Amino acid sequence: MKTDMIRRFISENCSADDYLFRISETDSHETRFAQNGITQHLAGPKVSIDLTVTFGKKSGTASVNQADEASLKQLIATAEDIARLAPEDPEYMPSTPGAELPEVHNCADSTMNLKPEEMVAIVQKSIDKAKALGATVSGMCEKHISSSFEIAKNGFWGEDKRSTFGHSMTLKLGEVETKVSYEAKDFAPFKLDHEFDRLASQAEALADMHSFDPQKIAVILRPAALQELLWYMFWMMNRRQSDEGFTPFTDQLGKSFFGEKFSLFSTLKNPQIISPSFTSEGLPTAEYSWVENGVLKNMPTDRYWASKQSADPISPYNMYIPGGDATEEEMMKMVPRGLIINRFWYIRPVDMKRGELTGMTRDGVLYFEDGKIKHAVNNLRFNEIPHEMTRRILALGAEELASPYGIVPTTLIDDFNFVDKTSF
């Protein structure tokens, strides 16, 4: 894309007192397969040019997806028209000045170089392996290469480039359904044989299904499950929402509000996860400690609210939860009985003020007793409060890559609150 031309055109033609614009482009190739055949297969670039302009304290935003001169003229005119008609915003913040950004590496050559033919070969091999088991497989093989630029009148200039590769597989073998997925910025470590062996092993463990009633019981949450739950909690940790009384974190900053075994960070230091060098507000990213040994250290805070509270404006960009050294086998011996959860599904807030969430288990639940897996059980519904749940952490396993944006450990938690069950 003609980034320099766009940047020059907007800088030369925008008459507003202040502006911030972002140019982003993602080139994707996505192969979706289901029941041993390809059902969707798509490719192409997506472009977005977003411009926010301000006159005094009156702002307007417009977005187009074409970079010709007529479209850019229209973009500027629309944003400026909106700004002129808008009322003054009492919470307006001027754009940010230039800043030194941390050095990050979010783009992997192996992902950039991956060809559609290779992706289809991965899909073909996944299907062949499923057929060999007498099963069907459904999933998605995808790669995305993105670049974005964020530029402000007051001097901020940031560039971000990232890659992601994903391959997921849901196996259906008789009544058993289970899933594995690999999602990372780097394609190179992906090994289909390893992923499929994991999938087949999960399916085998789930073959003997028993009915299980909802109850409070110890759970071993595998990384994908823990991460899904905690992103929702992260979303509720907004500083302003808490200060205004809408969340459970009101007046808890600096206090021991979580379990002492629990810490939560955003980090630039782990090369496995994507770490942007700047935020959408035009600020450099840094190491952020949200929870340390149970103490609530920081909450996501936008620039306006940070200025009112004399706090630093910070926002989460990835999730890093330090693990421990317990293995699943050791965890199973720490409690008399419990469940191993692969994933959750359809998590939704139930009560914002209490931080309560609901959701279902998915893709396999295993019952263990006396340190050994006994059999699989039906899926269950939970109503649970994640920050309270962290106070019931009994052990942490080794941290693992759960997604391109998260490294979290397998975790043993006592008295997880299941409230209902389903028929499968």
Place this chain on the structure above:
Amino acid sequence: MKYLDLAMNAAESLGAEYADIRIQKTTDQVIYLRNLSLKSAKTIVVDGYGIRVFKDGAWGFAHSNIYSDEALLATVQKAFDIAKLSATVNKDKKLRLAPERSYIASYKTPIQIDPFEIPLSEKVDMMMEVNRTMLAFEGIRQAMFYLIQHKDEKLFASTLGTRLDINYQFIDPMITATAVADGDSQSRTFDEGGRAVGWEWIQSLDLIEKAKQIAEEALIKVKADTLGPEKRRSLILDPNHLGLTMHESVGHPTELDRVLGWEADFAGLSFATPEKLKNYRYGSEIVNFVGDNTLAEGLATLGFDDDGVPGQKWHIIKDGILNEYGSTRDTAMEIGLNYSRGCNRATYYYDQPINRIPNLYLLPGTKSLTPAELIADTEDGVYIQGRGSFSIDQHRVNFQFGGDFFWEIKNGKLIRPLKKVLYKSCNPEFWNSCDAICDERFWRPFGVVNCGKGQPSQTARMTHGSAPARFRNIRVGGSQ
């Protein structure tokens, strides 16, 4: 437009068995006001074309935002190459397309006043006034107004000879008041979920009165009692609550792609499998669900779907029995249907269309029955308005729903407001427990503008509707 013919001729000359092109310009204006601060006033234009090629039992889809002969022909070639690549995998699993005829037609959402013609300042002034009205109530800590105005200008052509010109619009206002008191925080929302109408709808809503009502109800709700332990009770559900319940428990399970397992890896499967067609008791005898992509003001009423199949009206559940699915040209053939119900829709030009829920509604009761009479006939229950928490398993069996406003019913009377009410049920228990539906005078539509599905994820829109209905013997209680 010359690009339509250019693309279709190129696809045919490459050897496509079928191809279509969708040139689509989507314009959204989103205005978001919070506590008198204009957090967003944004116009977004997404313009380009997507080309589908069907070859040897497989799809290829490519898209571009560049309008030139060269870019268009390259996109056709890319779609063709991708289809051929897909076909190497689909040798034993070839897709087939249900027969369809060609159409030369146009469709335009009937609107009286184009929302995009209303000056922004007029909209923001009105929204500010609504915000001020809510904030004037002591105890209201947060007032929000979210307004979406949307239009799609689409040109569609296929190698069947179809040529369509579709202009679609909808508008969606949502107002929320949040009260904080006694260590709790509760919100109340006015939300009818959007309609395919013009600004005249906004003018007719009397949003200032609505703002007063929801601010008062937020204050009532924050101080209301909780229901206590879960037990079996009756539920009376308002249309603006029942819309989401039917969306999740009837709409998604009867999407044919999900039934076929095409969503197994992401959105999930369906318990309503094909052997159940025409014999499975999904609901009680008074439960009749109609798929209707001809519904006036319906969010899925576009004249034609993105397969070029016209909007239709059909029973999905008839007298309580599973009757038919919502289908597309490629899913229909998998269960031996030789026609599509026209449910293939894409969100933006760069999305490959997928099987979506149509406008889907519960027919009203055939006997005269008012909501007041229904409440008077209920001994022990809860009356729920508005949507709240919602979650359902990936086979669409077990679900838990909250709501936005609740009244306890005792001996035929609304005796006290409640908060934090949840009900748990499952298919087919829930719809079989429906024993009364108010008559057509009380039927109301409810729009869904954010139905997420598919990989890559897309957001679709559809309208549901019902009259207030009663469900017996449902597990209802307070949250944890």
